[in-house]
Structures are given as C-alpha cells and as structure tokens.
Amino acid sequence: MIAGVDEVGRGALFGPVVAAAVILPPDVYSALAESGVTDSKRLSAGDRLRLAVQIRSVALDCRIGIASVQEIDRLNILQASLLAMRRAVMRLNPSPNFCLVDGHQRIRDLPILQQPLVKGDQKSLVIAAASIVAKVWRDELMIRLAAKYPDYDLAINKGYGTAKHQAAIQRVGISAQHRLSFSPCQSVAKQAQV
The missing domain is CATH 3.30.420.10 (Ribonuclease H-like superfamily/Ribonuclease H)
Incomplete structure (x- = not known):
C-alpha cells in the first residue's frame, strides 16, 4: 500500500x-x-x-x-x-x-x-x-x-502575504496566528516591542 x-x-x-x-x-x-x-x-x-x-x-x-x-x-x-x-x-x-x-x-x-x-x-x-x-x-x-480575524482578508488570501494582508498587518498589527519568524510579521512584532 x-x-x-x-x-x-x-x-x-x-x-x-x-x-x-x-x-x-x-x-x-x-x-x-x-x-x-x-x-x-x-x-x-x-x-x-x-x-x-x-x-x-x-x-x-x-x-x-x-x-x-x-x-x-x-x-x-x-x-x-x-x-x-x-x-x-x-x-x-x-x-x-x-x-x-x-x-x-x-x-x-x-x-x-x-x-x-x-x-x-x-x-x-x-x-x-x-x-x-x-x-x-x-x-x-x-x-x-x-x-475571528476579520481585518486580514483571510477568506480571499488564505493567509498568504497579499498587499491587502500586509497593509492590515501594518495597520492593526499581528495576531496570535501570524508567523513571527516570517519577515513581514517579524518587523511588526519588533516595532511593537520597542
């Protein structure tokens, strides 16, 4: 098999x-x-x-x-x-x-x-x-x-880093379901810690 x-x-x-x-x-x-x-x-x-x-x-x-x-x-x-x-x-x-x-x-x-x-x-x-x-x-x-996470346009982008998704990350920040090791999320997470 x-x-x-x-x-x-x-x-x-x-x-x-x-x-x-x-x-x-x-x-x-x-x-x-x-x-x-x-x-x-x-x-x-x-x-x-x-x-x-x-x-x-x-x-x-x-x-x-x-x-x-x-x-x-x-x-x-x-x-x-x-x-x-x-x-x-x-x-x-x-x-x-x-x-x-x-x-x-x-x-x-x-x-x-x-x-x-x-x-x-x-x-x-x-x-x-x-x-x-x-x-x-x-x-x-x-x-x-x-x-649960309406800001990120997930129904359309399925979590991928479209321009609209990345703009939402910049505008409202990251969620608990964002990958902090990925650069667009990493940079926002670092800015939030400063």
Missing part, C-alpha cells in the same frame, strides 16, 4: 502548515486521473473542492496533519512542514508499506519506507490527491478563521 503526502501553506504568513496523506486503491487511479486530479495549484477552487470529495470517497484512508504557528516559529517552516507530513502519515489506518513524499526532503523518524519526489504533485497521482485534500482543508480553515 502506497501513501502520498503533500503539504500546503508553507509560504503563508498566517496559520498552520497543513499536510494530507492519502492511500488510494489501485483500481481508482485511472478514474481520478480522468476526473482531473493533478497538482492542486493548477486547479480552480471549485475543481479542488469537487475532486477532494471524490478522493475522500474512494480513498482507503485520508488523514490531515498540522504544525502550528508556534511550531513553525520554533522549528522553521521546512521542519514544521515535515512534522505535519509525519503526523498525517502516522494517522493513516491501515498503515502504508511505502510513502511518496512531495519535495526533496525525507521525513525524519518515519518508520515507513519513503521516497521523496521533486514536483511529486505533478508526477504522482497519489501525491496530487494529497495536495488537493490538504489545500481544500486549509482553505476551509482560513475561511473559518476569517470570522
């Missing part, structure tokens, strides 16, 4: 990094490919949502792992991304025999055979499926958090 794992939210200024791990039965690969499963960044929001529902309905298992803003700031974004991936893979039931990991880094302390795959979300259907599930899950989280 092969799992695919990918993360989303590495470049965002706000919120956790989110990973999804997916195990697909071999007989659904062609149907998912025909439905348009590919790298989530190449799909519209509507297509991602439609495909995420389809993927979840046919997957043997599909799990989410997150690394918090505090973990991102403490570990760095790469290590936090790998931690989120590890958490997602370790929650899978049944446990896979092999894991395809998007990117060029191996997941540390993963007790499962693994293979990093650069641009894996474009080369591997199971990684692409994980990228879609992760993106939809994180986008939905950002929409929910937009109600």
Whole structure:
C-alpha cells in the first residue's frame, strides 16, 4: 500500500502548515486521473473542492496533519512542514508499506519506507490527491478563521502575504496566528516591542 503526502501553506504568513496523506486503491487511479486530479495549484477552487470529495470517497484512508504557528516559529517552516507530513502519515489506518513524499526532503523518524519526489504533485497521482485534500482543508480553515480575524482578508488570501494582508498587518498589527519568524510579521512584532 502506497501513501502520498503533500503539504500546503508553507509560504503563508498566517496559520498552520497543513499536510494530507492519502492511500488510494489501485483500481481508482485511472478514474481520478480522468476526473482531473493533478497538482492542486493548477486547479480552480471549485475543481479542488469537487475532486477532494471524490478522493475522500474512494480513498482507503485520508488523514490531515498540522504544525502550528508556534511550531513553525520554533522549528522553521521546512521542519514544521515535515512534522505535519509525519503526523498525517502516522494517522493513516491501515498503515502504508511505502510513502511518496512531495519535495526533496525525507521525513525524519518515519518508520515507513519513503521516497521523496521533486514536483511529486505533478508526477504522482497519489501525491496530487494529497495536495488537493490538504489545500481544500486549509482553505476551509482560513475561511473559518476569517470570522475571528476579520481585518486580514483571510477568506480571499488564505493567509498568504497579499498587499491587502500586509497593509492590515501594518495597520492593526499581528495576531496570535501570524508567523513571527516570517519577515513581514517579524518587523511588526519588533516595532511593537520597542
């Protein structure tokens, strides 16, 4: 059983990094490919949502792992991304025999055979499926958090550093969900301490 794992939210200024791990039965690969499963960044929001529902309905298992803003700031974004991936893979039931990991880094302390795959979300259907599930899950989280943090335009920017988001950071400051280790937030945090 092969799992695919990918993360989303590495470049965002706000919120956790989110990973999804997916195990697909071999007989659904062609149907998912025909439905348009590919790298989530190449799909519209509507297509991602439609495909995420389809993927979840046919997957043997599909799990989410997150690394918090505090973990991102403490570990760095790469290590936090790998931690989120590890958490997602370790929650899978049944446990896979092999894991395809998007990117060029191996997941540390993963007790499962693994293979990093650069641009894996474009080369591997199971990684692409994980990228879609992760993106939809994180986008939905950002929409929910937009109600709690209305100043930052999160429903639109999903936590990424758009001009409007950065202007809001300058105007109202940072929230508890902003990544202090990222430069736009770091500079505002330092100004607040002076």
